[in-house]
Amino acid sequence: MxxxxxxxxxxxxxxWHVTADRDTTLTCLGLGSCVAFIAWDPTAKVGGMAHMxxxxxxAGRGGSPGKFVDTAIPLVLSTMQEAGAVxxxxxxxxxxxxxxxxxxIGNDQMLIxxxxxxxxxxxxxxxxxxxxxxxxxxxxxxxxxxxxxxxxVQVSAAGQPARTL
Amino acid sequence: MGSxxxxxxxxxLVGKGTDNAMAGLSAMIGKDxxxxxxxxxxVAVTEIPNMVGGPDTIAVGIYxxxxxxxxxxxxxxxxxxxxxxxxDLIMGQEIGTTTELGEMEESALGEMGNIIGAFFLxxxxxxxxxxxxxxxxxxxxxxxxxxLDIVTAEILMTQDETFLAESTFAVSGQEISGVFFVMPxxxxxxxxxxxxxxxx
Numbered sequence: 001m002x003x004x005x006x007x008x009x010x011x012x013x014x015x016w017h018v019t020a021d022r023d024t025t026l027t028c029l030g031l032g033s034c035v036a037f038i039a040w041d042p043t044a045k046v047g048g049m050a051h052m053x054x055x056x057x058x059a060g061r062g063g064s065p066g067k068f069v070d071t072a073i074p075l076v077l078s079t080m081q082e083a084g085a086v087x088x089x090x091x092x093x094x095x096x097x098x099x100x101x102x103x104x105i106g107n108d109q110m111l112i113x114x115x116x117x118x119x120x121x122x123x124x125x126x127x128x129x130x131x132x133x134x135x136x137x138x139x140x141x142x143x144x145x146x147x148x149x150x151x152x153v154q155v156s157a158a159g160q161p162a163r164t165l
Numbered sequence: 166m167g168s169x170x171x172x173x174x175x176x177x178l179v180g181k182g183t184d185n186a187m188a189g190l191s192a193m194i195g196k197d198x199x200x201x202x203x204x205x206x207x208v209a210v211t212e213i214p215n216m217v218g219g220p221d222t223i224a225v226g227i228y229x230x231x232x233x234x235x236x237x238x239x240x241x242x243x244x245x246x247x248x249x250x251x252x253d254l255i256m257g258q259e260i261g262t263t264t265e266l267g268e269m270e271e272s273a274l275g276e277m278g279n280i281i282g283a284f285f286l287x288x289x290x291x292x293x294x295x296x297x298x299x300x301x302x303x304x305x306x307x308x309x310x311x312x313l314d315i316v317t318a319e320i321l322m323t324q325d326e327t328f329l330a331e332s333t334f335a336v337s338g339q340e341i342s343g344v345f346f347v348m349p350x351x352x353x354x355x356x357x358x359x360x361x362x363x364x365x
Contacts, residue, residue: 063321
Protein backbone atom coordinates (compact mmCIF):
# COMPACT_ATOMS: atom_id res chain seq x y z
CA MET A 1 0.00 0.00 0.00
CA UNK A 2 1.04 3.59 0.38
CA UNK A 3 3.88 4.86 2.46
CA UNK A 4 1.55 7.56 3.71
CA UNK A 5 1.01 7.73 7.43
CA UNK A 6 -2.45 8.97 8.27
CA UNK A 7 -2.41 11.39 11.13
CA UNK A 8 -5.86 12.77 10.77
CA UNK A 9 -9.49 11.89 10.74
CA UNK A 10 -10.95 9.16 8.59
CA UNK A 11 -14.32 10.39 7.42
CA UNK A 12 -17.18 7.91 7.51
CA UNK A 13 -20.41 8.12 5.55
CA UNK A 14 -21.79 11.65 5.72
CA UNK A 15 -18.86 13.06 7.70
CA TRP A 16 -16.81 16.12 6.75
CA HIS A 17 -13.80 17.94 8.14
CA VAL A 18 -11.93 21.20 7.63
CA THR A 19 -8.50 21.85 9.08
CA ALA A 20 -5.57 24.25 8.86
CA ASP A 21 -3.24 21.79 10.59
CA ARG A 22 -0.45 21.04 8.11
CA ASP A 23 0.37 17.69 9.70
CA THR A 24 -3.13 16.39 9.15
CA THR A 25 -4.15 13.87 6.51
CA LEU A 26 -7.85 13.71 5.67
CA THR A 27 -9.03 10.30 4.48
CA CYS A 28 -12.08 8.62 2.97
CA LEU A 29 -11.74 4.83 2.90
CA GLY A 30 -13.56 2.51 0.53
CA LEU A 31 -15.66 4.94 -1.48
CA GLY A 32 -18.12 3.12 -3.73
CA SER A 33 -21.04 5.14 -5.01
CA CYS A 34 -20.16 7.83 -2.46
CA VAL A 35 -18.24 10.88 -3.65
CA ALA A 36 -15.48 12.68 -1.78
CA PHE A 37 -15.33 16.45 -2.22
CA ILE A 38 -11.83 17.71 -1.57
CA ALA A 39 -10.67 21.32 -1.48
CA TRP A 40 -7.32 22.88 -0.59
CA ASP A 41 -6.03 26.42 -0.38
CA PRO A 42 -2.31 26.38 -1.25
CA THR A 43 -1.63 29.75 0.38
CA ALA A 44 -3.54 29.38 3.63
CA LYS A 45 -2.83 25.63 3.71
CA VAL A 46 -6.41 24.93 4.66
CA GLY A 47 -7.91 21.60 3.60
CA GLY A 48 -11.44 20.27 3.55
CA MET A 49 -13.07 16.97 2.70
CA ALA A 50 -16.61 15.55 2.72
CA HIS A 51 -17.72 11.91 2.34
CA MET A 52 -21.02 12.44 0.52
CA UNK A 53 -23.55 9.64 0.15
CA UNK A 54 -26.51 11.05 -1.78
CA UNK A 55 -27.02 13.79 -4.38
CA UNK A 56 -29.96 15.72 -3.03
CA UNK A 57 -31.02 16.65 0.49
CA UNK A 58 -34.52 17.55 -0.63
CA ALA A 59 -35.31 14.07 -1.99
CA GLY A 60 -35.04 12.16 1.26
CA ARG A 61 -36.01 12.85 4.81
CA GLY A 62 -33.13 15.06 5.66
CA GLY A 63 -30.49 14.13 8.16
CA SER A 64 -27.02 15.46 8.68
CA PRO A 65 -25.97 17.94 5.98
CA GLY A 66 -22.69 16.10 5.37
CA LYS A 67 -24.62 13.24 3.79
CA PHE A 68 -25.79 15.18 0.74
CA VAL A 69 -23.87 16.76 -2.13
CA ASP A 70 -26.03 19.90 -2.18
CA THR A 71 -25.53 20.63 1.53
CA ALA A 72 -22.05 19.19 2.23
CA ILE A 73 -20.15 21.18 -0.38
CA PRO A 74 -21.44 24.63 0.71
CA LEU A 75 -20.80 23.65 4.33
CA VAL A 76 -17.19 22.67 3.69
CA LEU A 77 -16.59 25.78 1.57
CA SER A 78 -17.97 28.21 4.17
CA THR A 79 -16.08 26.49 6.98
CA MET A 80 -12.88 26.67 4.95
CA GLN A 81 -13.40 30.38 4.39
CA GLU A 82 -13.87 30.87 8.12
CA ALA A 83 -10.56 29.05 8.59
CA GLY A 84 -8.80 31.50 6.27
CA ALA A 85 -9.20 29.92 2.85
CA VAL A 86 -10.00 32.08 -0.18
CA UNK A 87 -12.42 30.66 -2.72
CA UNK A 88 -10.56 31.79 -5.81
CA UNK A 89 -7.42 29.96 -4.66
CA UNK A 90 -9.09 26.62 -3.98
CA UNK A 91 -7.87 23.48 -5.68
CA UNK A 92 -10.85 21.18 -5.93
CA UNK A 93 -11.05 17.43 -6.51
CA UNK A 94 -13.86 14.88 -6.82
CA UNK A 95 -13.26 11.18 -6.18
CA UNK A 96 -15.64 8.20 -6.13
CA UNK A 97 -19.10 7.84 -7.64
CA UNK A 98 -18.57 4.32 -8.93
CA UNK A 99 -21.34 2.05 -10.08
CA UNK A 100 -20.55 -0.98 -7.99
CA UNK A 101 -23.08 -3.32 -9.57
CA UNK A 102 -22.10 -4.61 -12.97
CA UNK A 103 -25.63 -5.64 -13.82
CA UNK A 104 -28.43 -3.14 -13.59
CA ILE A 105 -30.81 -4.71 -11.19
CA GLY A 106 -33.57 -2.82 -9.54
CA ASN A 107 -34.42 0.76 -10.37
CA ASP A 108 -32.25 3.75 -11.27
CA GLN A 109 -31.39 3.91 -7.60
CA MET A 110 -28.53 1.67 -8.59
CA LEU A 111 -27.04 4.53 -10.58
CA ILE A 112 -26.50 6.52 -7.40
CA UNK A 113 -22.75 6.83 -7.98
CA UNK A 114 -23.23 8.55 -11.30
CA UNK A 115 -25.92 10.81 -9.85
CA UNK A 116 -23.64 11.79 -6.97
CA UNK A 117 -20.77 12.70 -9.28
CA UNK A 118 -22.99 14.67 -11.66
CA UNK A 119 -24.67 16.53 -8.81
CA UNK A 120 -21.27 17.58 -7.46
CA UNK A 121 -20.04 18.68 -10.89
CA UNK A 122 -23.21 20.69 -11.53
CA UNK A 123 -23.12 22.39 -8.13
CA UNK A 124 -19.46 23.36 -8.49
CA UNK A 125 -20.17 24.70 -11.95
CA UNK A 126 -23.03 26.80 -10.54
CA UNK A 127 -20.68 28.09 -7.85
CA UNK A 128 -18.13 28.92 -10.58
CA UNK A 129 -15.55 26.68 -9.00
CA UNK A 130 -13.28 24.73 -11.29
CA UNK A 131 -12.50 21.08 -10.56
CA UNK A 132 -8.73 20.68 -10.80
CA UNK A 133 -8.86 16.91 -11.18
CA UNK A 134 -11.31 14.09 -10.65
CA UNK A 135 -11.34 10.34 -10.53
CA UNK A 136 -14.99 9.36 -10.71
CA UNK A 137 -17.17 6.66 -12.25
CA UNK A 138 -16.03 3.16 -13.11
CA UNK A 139 -16.97 0.07 -11.18
CA UNK A 140 -14.40 -0.04 -8.40
CA UNK A 141 -13.97 1.27 -4.89
CA UNK A 142 -11.48 3.99 -4.01
CA UNK A 143 -9.61 5.33 -1.02
CA UNK A 144 -8.57 8.99 -1.11
CA UNK A 145 -6.25 11.06 1.08
CA UNK A 146 -5.53 14.79 1.23
CA UNK A 147 -2.21 15.76 2.78
CA UNK A 148 -3.06 19.19 4.13
CA UNK A 149 0.56 20.36 4.36
CA UNK A 150 1.31 19.77 0.67
CA UNK A 151 -2.11 19.59 -0.96
CA UNK A 152 -1.26 16.23 -2.46
CA VAL A 153 -4.33 14.11 -3.22
CA GLN A 154 -3.70 10.36 -3.41
CA VAL A 155 -6.21 7.87 -4.76
CA SER A 156 -5.94 4.11 -4.56
CA ALA A 157 -8.12 1.27 -5.81
CA ALA A 158 -8.31 -2.24 -4.38
CA GLY A 159 -5.02 -4.03 -4.83
CA GLN A 160 -3.38 -1.13 -6.61
CA PRO A 161 -0.75 1.37 -5.51
CA ALA A 162 -1.83 4.90 -4.69
CA ARG A 163 -1.49 7.49 -7.40
CA THR A 164 -1.42 11.26 -7.11
CA LEU A 165 -4.22 13.17 -8.79
CA MET B 166 -39.99 2.22 13.32
CA GLY B 167 -37.74 0.93 16.02
CA SER B 168 -40.06 -0.46 18.66
CA UNK B 169 -38.84 -3.48 20.55
CA UNK B 170 -41.83 -5.34 19.15
CA UNK B 171 -40.56 -4.71 15.66
CA UNK B 172 -37.06 -5.78 16.60
CA UNK B 173 -38.42 -8.98 18.12
CA UNK B 174 -40.55 -9.78 15.11
CA UNK B 175 -37.79 -9.09 12.67
CA UNK B 176 -35.30 -11.10 14.76
CA UNK B 177 -37.60 -14.09 14.73
CA LEU B 178 -38.16 -13.91 10.99
CA VAL B 179 -34.51 -13.41 10.16
CA GLY B 180 -33.62 -16.26 12.50
CA LYS B 181 -35.99 -18.58 10.65
CA GLY B 182 -34.72 -17.35 7.31
CA THR B 183 -31.10 -17.81 8.31
CA ASP B 184 -31.68 -21.34 9.59
CA ASN B 185 -33.36 -22.26 6.34
CA ALA B 186 -30.65 -20.58 4.26
CA MET B 187 -27.98 -22.58 6.06
CA ALA B 188 -30.00 -25.76 5.50
CA GLY B 189 -30.00 -24.93 1.79
CA LEU B 190 -26.30 -24.22 1.77
CA SER B 191 -25.65 -27.43 3.68
CA ALA B 192 -27.59 -29.41 1.07
CA MET B 193 -25.69 -27.65 -1.70
CA ILE B 194 -22.23 -28.49 -0.42
CA GLY B 195 -23.16 -31.80 1.23
CA LYS B 196 -21.76 -30.90 4.64
CA ASP B 197 -23.24 -29.99 8.00
CA UNK B 198 -23.31 -26.32 8.88
CA UNK B 199 -23.64 -25.01 12.40
CA UNK B 200 -24.92 -21.52 13.02
CA UNK B 201 -22.68 -20.59 15.92
CA UNK B 202 -24.14 -17.20 16.63
CA UNK B 203 -27.01 -15.09 15.50
CA UNK B 204 -27.57 -11.51 16.43
CA UNK B 205 -29.75 -8.64 15.41
CA UNK B 206 -28.83 -5.09 16.25
CA UNK B 207 -30.12 -1.64 15.63
CA VAL B 208 -27.15 0.26 14.27
CA ALA B 209 -26.30 3.61 12.75
CA VAL B 210 -25.92 3.01 9.02
CA THR B 211 -22.66 4.96 9.10
CA GLU B 212 -21.21 2.37 11.50
CA ILE B 213 -21.80 -0.61 9.23
CA PRO B 214 -18.57 -0.34 7.19
CA ASN B 215 -16.57 -0.45 10.43
CA MET B 216 -18.05 -3.84 11.32
CA VAL B 217 -16.42 -5.73 8.51
CA GLY B 218 -12.80 -5.00 9.27
CA GLY B 219 -12.85 -1.42 8.02
CA PRO B 220 -14.10 0.24 4.85
CA ASP B 221 -10.96 -0.42 2.79
CA THR B 222 -10.62 -4.09 3.71
CA ILE B 223 -10.87 -6.23 0.61
CA ALA B 224 -13.96 -8.42 0.69
CA VAL B 225 -16.02 -10.62 -1.57
CA GLY B 226 -19.65 -9.55 -1.67
CA ILE B 227 -22.61 -11.52 -2.95
CA TYR B 228 -25.52 -9.17 -3.35
CA UNK B 229 -29.20 -9.76 -4.14
CA UNK B 230 -32.13 -7.43 -4.13
CA UNK B 231 -35.53 -8.51 -2.89
CA UNK B 232 -38.68 -7.61 -4.76
CA UNK B 233 -42.33 -8.62 -4.67
CA UNK B 234 -44.43 -7.58 -1.70
CA UNK B 235 -41.63 -5.22 -0.62
CA UNK B 236 -38.05 -4.29 -1.46
CA UNK B 237 -34.93 -5.09 0.46
CA UNK B 238 -31.31 -6.14 0.25
CA UNK B 239 -29.41 -9.28 1.04
CA UNK B 240 -25.66 -9.14 1.15
CA UNK B 241 -23.13 -11.76 2.08
CA UNK B 242 -19.67 -10.40 2.79
CA UNK B 243 -16.63 -12.60 3.20
CA UNK B 244 -12.94 -12.32 3.63
CA UNK B 245 -11.62 -13.48 0.22
CA UNK B 246 -10.01 -16.58 1.77
CA UNK B 247 -13.40 -17.63 3.14
CA UNK B 248 -14.98 -17.08 -0.25
CA UNK B 249 -12.26 -19.23 -1.86
CA UNK B 250 -12.99 -21.98 0.67
CA UNK B 251 -16.69 -21.85 -0.25
CA UNK B 252 -15.79 -22.24 -3.91
CA ASP B 253 -13.74 -25.31 -3.03
CA LEU B 254 -16.60 -26.77 -1.00
CA ILE B 255 -19.12 -26.12 -3.75
CA MET B 256 -16.88 -27.58 -6.44
CA GLY B 257 -15.89 -30.56 -4.26
CA GLN B 258 -12.22 -29.59 -4.19
CA GLU B 259 -9.73 -29.65 -1.37
CA ILE B 260 -9.84 -26.41 0.62
CA GLY B 261 -7.00 -24.22 -0.55
CA THR B 262 -7.35 -25.13 -4.23
CA THR B 263 -8.97 -21.83 -5.18
CA THR B 264 -6.72 -18.81 -4.84
CA GLU B 265 -8.54 -16.28 -6.98
CA LEU B 266 -11.97 -15.68 -8.45
CA GLY B 267 -12.38 -16.23 -12.17
CA GLU B 268 -15.63 -16.53 -14.07
CA MET B 269 -16.20 -20.11 -12.91
CA GLU B 270 -15.54 -19.29 -9.27
CA GLU B 271 -17.77 -16.21 -9.33
CA SER B 272 -20.48 -18.32 -10.88
CA ALA B 273 -20.16 -20.86 -8.06
CA LEU B 274 -20.49 -18.09 -5.46
CA GLY B 275 -23.44 -16.66 -7.39
CA GLU B 276 -25.10 -20.05 -7.19
CA MET B 277 -24.47 -20.06 -3.46
CA GLY B 278 -26.13 -16.62 -3.30
CA ASN B 279 -29.10 -18.00 -5.23
CA ILE B 280 -29.53 -20.85 -2.78
CA ILE B 281 -29.12 -18.73 0.33
CA GLY B 282 -31.41 -16.00 -1.01
CA ALA B 283 -34.14 -18.38 -2.10
CA PHE B 284 -34.10 -20.44 1.10
CA PHE B 285 -33.99 -17.32 3.27
CA LEU B 286 -36.93 -15.71 1.50
CA UNK B 287 -38.92 -18.95 1.38
CA UNK B 288 -38.76 -19.23 5.15
CA UNK B 289 -40.00 -15.65 5.53
CA UNK B 290 -42.71 -16.26 2.94
CA UNK B 291 -43.85 -19.37 4.84
CA UNK B 292 -44.03 -17.44 8.09
CA UNK B 293 -45.78 -14.36 6.74
CA UNK B 294 -47.53 -15.24 3.51
CA UNK B 295 -45.63 -12.45 1.74
CA UNK B 296 -44.31 -13.22 -1.71
CA UNK B 297 -40.70 -12.13 -1.96
CA UNK B 298 -38.38 -12.79 -4.86
CA UNK B 299 -34.59 -12.66 -4.96
CA UNK B 300 -32.83 -11.06 -7.94
CA UNK B 301 -29.98 -12.85 -9.69
CA UNK B 302 -26.90 -12.37 -7.52
CA UNK B 303 -23.99 -10.05 -8.22
CA UNK B 304 -20.57 -11.27 -7.08
CA UNK B 305 -17.95 -8.59 -6.54
CA UNK B 306 -14.51 -8.28 -5.00
CA UNK B 307 -13.62 -4.82 -3.76
CA UNK B 308 -13.22 -2.62 -0.70
CA UNK B 309 -15.90 -3.54 1.85
CA UNK B 310 -17.03 0.07 2.22
CA UNK B 311 -17.48 0.41 -1.52
CA UNK B 312 -19.53 -2.81 -1.66
CA LEU B 313 -21.66 -1.71 1.27
CA ASP B 314 -22.40 1.63 -0.43
CA ILE B 315 -24.78 -0.34 -2.66
CA VAL B 316 -26.96 -0.92 0.37
CA THR B 317 -26.20 1.94 2.71
CA ALA B 318 -26.80 4.77 0.23
CA GLU B 319 -30.38 3.71 -0.27
CA ILE B 320 -31.07 3.22 3.41
CA LEU B 321 -29.59 6.63 4.26
CA MET B 322 -32.02 8.23 1.86
CA THR B 323 -34.82 7.67 4.34
CA GLN B 324 -33.26 6.77 7.66
CA ASP B 325 -30.01 6.94 9.62
CA GLU B 326 -30.40 3.64 11.45
CA THR B 327 -31.24 0.14 10.36
CA PHE B 328 -31.52 -3.38 11.70
CA LEU B 329 -28.48 -5.43 10.92
CA ALA B 330 -28.61 -9.19 11.22
CA GLU B 331 -25.31 -10.98 11.60
CA SER B 332 -24.90 -14.70 11.74
CA THR B 333 -21.69 -16.57 12.10
CA PHE B 334 -21.60 -20.12 10.91
CA ALA B 335 -19.16 -22.94 10.61
CA VAL B 336 -18.95 -25.85 8.23
CA SER B 337 -18.24 -29.02 10.17
CA GLY B 338 -14.66 -30.10 10.15
CA GLN B 339 -13.58 -26.95 8.32
CA GLU B 340 -12.23 -23.70 9.60
CA ILE B 341 -14.87 -21.61 7.89
CA SER B 342 -17.05 -18.88 9.21
CA GLY B 343 -18.76 -15.93 7.68
CA VAL B 344 -21.18 -13.13 8.21
CA PHE B 345 -24.58 -12.82 6.63
CA PHE B 346 -25.99 -9.34 6.56
CA VAL B 347 -29.67 -8.78 6.01
CA MET B 348 -30.71 -5.19 5.75
CA PRO B 349 -34.39 -4.58 5.28
CA UNK B 350 -35.66 -1.49 3.59
CA UNK B 351 -38.19 0.35 5.68
CA UNK B 352 -41.14 -0.84 3.60
CA UNK B 353 -40.01 -4.45 3.83
CA UNK B 354 -39.74 -4.15 7.58
CA UNK B 355 -43.18 -2.58 7.84
CA UNK B 356 -44.72 -5.23 5.60
CA UNK B 357 -43.10 -8.06 7.53
CA UNK B 358 -44.10 -6.66 10.88
CA UNK B 359 -47.66 -6.17 9.77
CA UNK B 360 -47.87 -9.69 8.37
CA UNK B 361 -46.12 -11.27 11.31
CA UNK B 362 -48.48 -9.43 13.65
CA UNK B 363 -51.46 -10.91 11.83
CA UNK B 364 -50.00 -14.40 11.92
CA UNK B 365 -49.05 -14.23 15.61
